[in-house]
Amino acid sequence: MASTAATAANAAARLIDGKAVSASVRARLQTEIAALKAAHPSFAPRLAIVQVGARPDSSLYVRMKIKAGAEIGINVTLDTLPAEVTQLELLRHIHALNDNPEVHGIIVQLPLPKHLDESVITEAVSVAKDVDGFHTLNMGSLAKRAAHPLFTACTPKGIMALLKAYDVQLAGKQAIVVGRSDIVGLPVFHLLQKANATVTLAHSRTKDLKMLVREAEIVIAAVGVPELIKGEWIRQGAVVIDVGTNAVPDATKKSGQRWVGDVEYAVAKMRASAITPVPGGVGPMTVCMLLENTFEAAKRALDAALAGPTIH
Amino acid sequence: MASTAATAANAAARLIDGKAVSASVRARLQTEIAALKAAHPSFAPRLAIVQVGARPDSSLYVRMKIKAGAEIGINVTLDTLPAEVTQLELLRHIHALNDNPEVHGIIVQLPLPKHLDESVITEAVSVAKDVDGFHTLNMGSLAKRAAHPLFTACTPKGIMALLKAYDVQLAGKQAIVVGRSDIVGLPVFHLLQKANATVTLAHSRTKDLKMLVREAEIVIAAVGVPELIKGEWIRQGAVVIDVGTNAVPDATKKSGQRWVGDVEYAVAKMRASAITPVPGGVGPMTVCMLLENTFEAAKRALDAALAGPTIH
Ligand SMILES: NC(=O)C1=CN([C@@H]2O[C@H](COP(=O)(O)OP(=O)(O)OC[C@H]3O[C@@H](n4cnc5c(N)ncnc54)[C@H](OP(=O)(O)O)[C@@H]3O)[C@@H](O)[C@H]2O)C=CC1
Ligand SMILES: NC(=O)C1=CN([C@@H]2O[C@H](COP(=O)(O)OP(=O)(O)OC[C@H]3O[C@@H](n4cnc5c(N)ncnc54)[C@H](OP(=O)(O)O)[C@@H]3O)[C@@H](O)[C@H]2O)C=CC1
Numbered sequence: 001m002a003s004t005a006a007t008a009a010n011a012a013a014r015l016i017d018g019k020a021v022s023a024s025v026r027a028r029l030q031t032e033i034a035a036l037k038a039a040h041p042s043f044a045p046r047l048a049i050v051q052v053g054a055r056p057d058s059s060l061y062v063r064m065k066i067k068a069g070a071e072i073g074i075n076v077t078l079d080t081l082p083a084e085v086t087q088l089e090l091l092r093h094i095h096a097l098n099d100n101p102e103v104h105g106i107i108v109q110l111p112l113p114k115h116l117d118e119s120v121i122t123e124a125v126s127v128a129k130d131v132d133g134f135h136t137l138n139m140g141s142l143a144k145r146a147a148h149p150l151f152t153a154c155t156p157k158g159i160m161a162l163l164k165a166y167d168v169q170l171a172g173k174q175a176i177v178v179g180r181s182d183i184v185g186l187p188v189f190h191l192l193q194k195a196n197a198t199v200t201l202a203h204s205r206t207k208d209l210k211m212l213v214r215e216a217e218i219v220i221a222a223v224g225v226p227e228l229i230k231g232e233w234i235r236q237g238a239v240v241i242d243v244g245t246n247a248v249p250d251a252t253k254k255s256g257q258r259w260v261g262d263v264e265y266a267v268a269k270m271r272a273s274a275i276t277p278v279p280g281g282v283g284p285m286t287v288c289m290l291l292e293n294t295f296e297a298a299k300r301a302l303d304a305a306l307a308g309p310t311i312h
Numbered sequence: 313m314a315s316t317a318a319t320a321a322n323a324a325a326r327l328i329d330g331k332a333v334s335a336s337v338r339a340r341l342q343t344e345i346a347a348l349k350a351a352h353p354s355f356a357p358r359l360a361i362v363q364v365g366a367r368p369d370s371s372l373y374v375r376m377k378i379k380a381g382a383e384i385g386i387n388v389t390l391d392t393l394p395a396e397v398t399q400l401e402l403l404r405h406i407h408a409l410n411d412n413p414e415v416h417g418i419i420v421q422l423p424l425p426k427h428l429d430e431s432v433i434t435e436a437v438s439v440a441k442d443v444d445g446f447h448t449l450n451m452g453s454l455a456k457r458a459a460h461p462l463f464t465a466c467t468p469k470g471i472m473a474l475l476k477a478y479d480v481q482l483a484g485k486q487a488i489v490v491g492r493s494d495i496v497g498l499p500v501f502h503l504l505q506k507a508n509a510t511v512t513l514a515h516s517r518t519k520d521l522k523m524l525v526r527e528a529e530i531v532i533a534a535v536g537v538p539e540l541i542k543g544e545w546i547r548q549g550a551v552v553i554d555v556g557t558n559a560v561p562d563a564t565k566k567s568g569q570r571w572v573g574d575v576e577y578a579v580a581k582m583r584a585s586a587i588t589p590v591p592g593g594v595g596p597m598t599v600c601m602l603l604e605n606t607f608e609a610a611k612r613a614l615d616a617a618l619a620g621p622t623i624h
Binding site: 118119135136137138139140141142143144145146147171172173174180181182186190193196198199200201202203205206207208212 | 430431447448449450451452453454455456457458459483484485486492493494498502505508510511512513514515517518519520524
């Protein structure tokens with residue numbers, strides 16, 4: 001009997017399938033967009049991407065966004081500026097997009113060449129079109145208890161959508177977020193905290209990560225160090241979300257490499273109650289949430305247009 | 313020998329004396345302000361307080377700020393608006409102060425009457441004059457890793473000044489902040505985190521507060537529940553900052569009440585290495601930091617004036 005219990009306790013975790021969740025979100029978006037287009041022929045959600053230079057990885061991400069948008073009825077347009085564009089020229093370009101009523105969402109593909117100040121550029125995007133959720137006003141509203149951002153950063157929003165899809169209860173739970181970047185760790189911290197989890201934010205200066213992870217009922221890893229978090233640290237029954245997407249050499253693969261997360265998956269999955277694989281977990285959610293944010297921006301613009309001119 | 317060691321370990325904590333630290337900060341500010349006034353006769357730092365209605369507690373706080381300002385050379389002026397002022401009238405008043413170059417800092421005394429929207433009013437204060445640090449842009453910059461706020465909220469800033477004055481090392485330390493209000497808990501979380509502590513943010517939905525406090529090397533209590541945190545929970549040698557300021561009935565006092573913190577002080581002080589008393593700990597720092605923020609705003613305005621007109 002004892003051995004049956006042990007087997008049950010050690011059964012592999014439920015797989016949190018980001019491909020499936022993202023497919024269902026995209027299907028829902030496609031239906032909603034089609035319905036709104038039918039009701040309002042002028043409804044034409046549009047995301048403008050600004051790419052500076054031609055980094056191959058950036059170009060790949062941009063192509064993925066264009067394709068994913070096209071599939072569900074969001075027009076994703078690309079403005080490519082030369083790598084040597086000046087900050088002023090780039091700012092003028094963003095201002096023009098801010099002023100263009102046909103554009104609902106704007107993202108600047110990062111990273112930018114070194115001579116451009118990313119924070120100045122990010123702040124130049126209109127808060128109302130900031131579908132990446134990187135603007136300080138959107139970040140501040142995310143942090144503040146008494147406020148709601150217009151847009152939440154896409155990867156963190158995708159993590160919350162995964163937790164919701166798998167019905168993971170958050171209120172009162174002990175959570176740890178490992179990593180505190182402005183685009184992943186920090187916003188995830190705020191989202192979990194607002195959902196009433198008790199959250200610890202860990203980072204490279206954290207002393208006893210192992211002990212902290214051991215106590216957590218929810219573990220979010222957003223570090224960028226392959227298998228930093230050992231499977232044996234995972235508390236029995238914890239939910240594990242692995243954001244890490246790290247290429248490691250693998251001679252058995254055609255490409256010579258494979259992707260691993262920040263969590264030691266093979267061992268962790270025997271202890272967790274649910275876990276995201278890498279790839280196929282958080283990854284597919286990010287572009288999907290970008291499209292959702294763009295759709296929301298377009299809906300807000302439609303609602304404002306339908307409400308007619310306002311008197312100030 | 314064992315008993316000597318035990319005695320040493322149980323020696324009462326060092327008292328973190330907020331009155332003394334605040335007196336020394338105010339003395340420094342007074343000297344710096346006098347020096348700048350001597351060098352630049354037009355230098356006249358001014359804080360404008362807007363009070364709506366006449367709540368006796370608010371009036372008391374306002375008088376304290378005016379007096380503290382006068383002592384060090386900051387002109388604190390009070391605009392009192394009737395309790396029934398409309399939101400639009402109040403906004404116009406704030407805009408006039410925003411536009412007035414002789415005003416360097418603006419605070420709206422909270423709480424406001426129920427018919428006024430505190431968040432709309434708070435956001436109306438110019439970010440560059442927001443010496444309370446409540447504006448979403450200042451909160452967002454506090455949260456963001458890659459940004460610095462123009463102003464940090466006064467009580468959290470005061471807590472950091474106390475930790476600095478007592479040379480408390482933060483990097484790599486395990487900290488807990490109990491309470492997550494926009495004016496205390498949340499900004500303290502961000503400040504500790506940016507100082508490289510590993511911080512847990514606890515609140516009313518936290519399940520096992522006792523266990524979390526037991527592990528913390530730094531405990532910040534900002535709850536508003538008298539002696540919620542038991543002395544026995546405090547880890548040996550921890551540093552305890554008690555923000556709580558709670559009135560409890562006390563027949564032995566003339567006023568019929570006395571002030572207690574959120575931490576069970578009498579027991580906690582036998583375990584902590586350093587602890588703030590209530591009153592006389594965090595309390596005196598808040599007004600002091602408001603004056604420091606106002607001084608910084610006035611200095612920035614002076615620097616801008618000295619730099620001359622800029623070309624856009
Ligand atoms: N859609 C997706 O799937 C996405 C995946 N990612 C992936 O997520 C990972 C994190 O990305 P990002 O947030 O941008 O990374 P950053 O490099 O910006 O941040 C990494 C964070 O991890 C912390 N860290 C580094 N080493 C350690 C350590 N040994 N122990 C604990 N913490 C540590 C750093 O701490 P400190 O702050 O102290 O330096 C930092 O806060 C990467 O693998 C990235 O590829 C990212 C975005 C989207
Ligand atoms: N200068 C000074 O000395 C100042 C002192 N103070 C004092 O600090 C204290 C906190 O003030 P403030 O931040 O404005 O208060 P708020 O009431 O705005 O916030 C209280 C916080 O405590 C949390 N909380 C309530 N009950 C519990 C509990 N049982 N266990 C754990 N957490 C709990 C709440 O959680 P939840 O979010 O889940 O509701 C909330 O986040 C008060 O005593 C106040 O007087 C405040 C400002 C300045």
